[in-house]
């Protein structure tokens with residue numbers, strides 16, 4: 001191994017060491033990036049990276065859709081849209097056996113259509129749906145599991161912060177990636193419902209059908225969500241606006257609709273801004289770290305070496321792909337979704353596209369793989385979010401409830417690998 | 432032995448790397464009998480496109496490919512090269528630019544050692560609707576190529592829509608922009624040809640580039656190695672750097688004709704209108720340069736002189 | 747005395763939040779208005795692009811300061827949660843110290859960046875307004891982050907509990 005190789009190895013070890021003692025992921029990456037760059041190139045240039053790169057990252061126009069889609073989701077939550085979605089689901093599906101679980105999944109899917117984040121979807125649904133399912137006597141494992149699983153729809157059904165970051169890292173079209181997530185997202189809704197039906201068939205409480213008047217009344221509550229989704233995703237699909245403009249319009253209009261309906265006041269808007277900003281900063285910190293870490297990897301030629309190693313194994317396209325996905329799944333057990341995408345995509349992307357796989361399709365595959373990581377033990381962000389709200393529920397219970405959804409996700413991932421058209425058909429229809 | 436990191440921001444397959452940087456690096460390796468290795472970092476691997484000047488200044492790269500027009504206000508003199516309708520071709524144009532800018536680079540870029548400077552093949556306006564006279568830009572959304580052209584668009588009553596080259600297809604397809612400034616083949620390279628079927632058939636503008644070297648990296652070379660670098664930082668090399676890329680870009684015009692696109696060659700009177708339209712831009716440029724204490728008149732005259740000498744003046 | 751400093755710090759941190767939040771609101775409105783202006787009247791806000799992205803940078807860096815006191819970064823807490831509470835506190839303080847070290851380096855180098863923008867006349871695209879004031883605000887956000895991160899570290903060492911979630915009222 002060359003000195004640069006050793007420095008790279010030491011860098012990864014230092015990164016891991018800092019992660020173990022809970023240094024924020026982004027800051028650990030930034031420090032290793034600067035330190036490693038210093039070891040290869042020199043201290044002064046390495047420190048000067050801190051003057052140049054972070055400012056470029058936080059003022060990058062192409063990333064601005066991330067805070068805007070986050071803000072949109074927060075404003076939607078604070079103006080009660082998630083509750084209305086659940087009510088509508090309850091009115092229409094509540095009559096079925098296990099209807100509240102179905103209602104939760106559909107509400108998660110609906111909320112995902114206006115929110116870019118998985119964690120936000122899981123958090124808001126815990127507050128809205130968990131008390132109702134408890135009251136109706138649903139097993140705690142099922143109630144929390146269905147929310148954790150449903151929450152992952154947030155980054156698959158557009159808009160999606162994770163797909164936006166993938167697009168940024170790989171210079172792919174955000175609009176196309178959003179469209180590619182839609183069909184697999186709807187498939188996920190259907191498969192989660194089947195999963196509930198079969199995995200818990202003995203424990204599902206009977207439903208209480210709602211009168212038709214109530215069903216239509218509930219629909220009136222969700223017009224705002226429908227309008228926002230159609231306006232935003234529709235205008236991206238038909239090429240009327242760029243995704244960044246759609247994000248700005250989405251955040252702005254969600255706020256305006258909330259104010260007009262009397263759901264948002266100045267205090268709530270302020271709280272929403274602060275909350276959206278904190279979430280965004282957590283993402284940006286990782287992006288800052290990833291850029292600095294990336295420059296370090298570049299001067300050690302690590303991505304090229306990984307590519308050469310993986311293609312040198314001579315496994316052929318599909319086994320190599322499965323190997324990469326297995327690495328994602330294993331790392332997903334302990335790493336955060338966002339951190340994983342930002343850390344690994346730049347390294348494996350050249351391998352995967354070099355093997356002839358479609359970059360848009362791979363984006364969706366990657367998102368579904370990190371989704372799995374969000375609910376897989378021992379570190380599943382969605383599970384932790386639920387736990388932080390439902391403090392009295394044990395982690396074991398939630399993980400037990402999540403397990404069937406993990407299996408469902410794996411099946412869906414297999415389907416997507418066998419049938420790339422599931423992701424690629426819709427973006428292919430765009431102009 | 433020394434290794435010099437050369438950072439740029441276009442893809443590794445881009446003509447400027449294949450026909451410019453790579454032969455240049457190889458020639459340096461040979462001339463130095465293998466003592467100097469140039470390591471090329473393409474595609475923003477060491478930093479963002481607009482940061483390449485600072486990267487050379489700060490030693491993040493030893494040599495960086497700088498587009499001075501990416502940072503409005505910072506390099507006013509260099510901006511003259513980007514004023515439309517001066518350059519007729521890239522080869523003589525690069526000779527003229529290199530020789531011309533060498534005289535001012537100490538004043539304008541004191542933090543770096545200029546190796547050489549060159550320009551790309553004259554590009555033009557590619558649009559989703561016909562553009563024939565400068566007045567047609569009024570009320571249009573236009574993606575400018577660099578800051579000077581951006582100012583030109585504003586002065587003509589158009590609106591600037593900023594986007595990187597790879598993002599241009601998207602904004603044009605989505606109607607966020609109606610036209611873009613590009614050299615000819617780039618519209619095919621970035622897939623914009625499916626959207627912009629109209630082209631103004633005029634060598635309208637060029638973008639200038641400077642190969643900037645970190646001062647300490649240059650000063651730290653042994654005398655023999657420094658001589659090798661000096662021999663490769665010449666006006667001749669400026670032309671060679673531009674040549675292959677220029678041939679590639681120029682071929683784009685033929686491709687557009689072959690594809691049945693609408694190329695509009697302005698009449699004599701319309702061309703005169705285009706010429707007249709740069710007057711306010713030149714005024715703004717002169718004011719900027721005068722504010723730095725330099726003499727815009729003399730600087731302008733000198734560039735025109737050199738362009739004429741090198742057979743690259745757009746007349 | 748210490749209690750008063752604590753109150754002051756919380757007030758400062760709320761001020762930081764407000765600055766950052768206002769920036770994000772302005773970014774949203776500017777981008778929306780500019781897009782509408784472009785499609786409806788072919789007249790986006792001049793410099794809307796540069797203004798939006800630079801203000802977003804200000805918002806993010808001041809938001810970074812907000813997280814300095816409260817935490818909220820993405821971390822891997824798998825290993826520390828398995829430790830004894832005293833070790834957990836030790837590692838939390840150590841991690842915060844590392845964060846503080848990074849933040850100080852960042853503030854120092856961002857000062858260089860702002861000075862460079864000032865000296866080199868970097869300007870916006872359309873109106874050629876100088877960009878150094880906004881880069882300067884980004885630098886100030888990093889300075890604020892040094893203060894809030896130091897406050898968090900001191901609180902941790904003194905054994906203070908988690909920062910109370912601010913009542914948005």
Ligand code: NA
Pocket residue numbers: 111112113114115116117153154155156157158159160
């Ligand atoms: Na979503």
Ligand code: NA
Pocket residue numbers: 332333334335372373374375376377378379380381
């Ligand atoms: Na996990």
